[in-house]
Amino acid sequence: MAISKVAVLGAGIMGAGIAQVAAQVGLEVKLRDVDQRFIDNGMNAIKQSLGRLVKKERIDQAAADAAVARIKGVTDLTEAVTGADIVIEAIPENLALKQETFSFIDKICPDHVLFASNTSGLSITLMASATGRGDRFVGMHFFNPVPMMQLVEIVRGFLTSESTIEQIRSLAAKMGKTPILVNDTPGFATTRLIGVLENEAVHALAEGIASAEDIDRAMKLGMNHPMGPLELADLVGLDTLLSCMENLYREYGDPKYRPPFLLRQMVRAGRLGRKTGRGFYDYSGKQ
């Protein structure tokens, strides 16, 4: 089945990026969030991102305008998924919230509709268990910022069919991405590795080993990482990092995944990184 209509749930960092890339390759997109102001934020982020691509002459203005015109923002969940060939979920990293959402739309969407979660590492099999379509349920894990990052991690749940995986491979390719296939395990291949690095950097900061700037400099200048782990944590969102580490710790029971108290306190204080203007660094005044 050819995929031409996509419902993206969540208009935050990832949902906006996924909607943008889908629209750029000609797919019709409905972008759903719980409140109009989140949709407006997402649409603004998309316009800014497309504007940067125009400035760099990667696309022309007509292509940018056409992409924006293909995205319809909606707050009603039923309206968002009606007519979609695939639903790509990018709501917060909370298993109960994701299960509740998938369970609701499972009753509305016809059988052929594919469900994909952009979760960073929660169980695809558990999410699928809230629906009656485990064979048509898959992880489609994009990376941040979505328009720039090449990888899509396709996550095969316990019941995911080969036909679903092939359809997701084709969709990822159409969106200009390179897929890898992983089995459904906590944190998959990517978050399990990078989460540990970011988490350890927060432990090092909390222990007073060095300043945030020097910890990041160590990894950029000493290890050739393009970004430091604390800068990366700010980009990802500290609430998302905390949820990922809590999930890894809970699932594997291994103390190497234990989130530092500093991370928890920063989330409690609303210092979530770039998206709230302050995390390990101050972004106020920067867009």
Ligand SMILES: NC(=O)c1ccc[n+]([C@@H]2O[C@H](COP(=O)([O-])OP(=O)(O)OC[C@H]3O[C@@H](n4cnc5c(N)ncnc54)[C@H](O)[C@@H]3O)[C@@H](O)[C@H]2O)c1
């Ligand atoms: N931030 C990253 O770098 C990154 C990378 C890969 C995957 N992810 C995953 O993508 C998902 C989304 O992360 P994000 O960084 O975009 O988060 P975010 O906080 O930027 O955005 C989440 C959005 O979902 C909205 N939302 C909440 N409940 C909703 C609902 N029931 N229906 C629709 N929208 C709802 C929120 O209002 C918010 O706008 C998470 O599962 C996260 O783990 C994040």
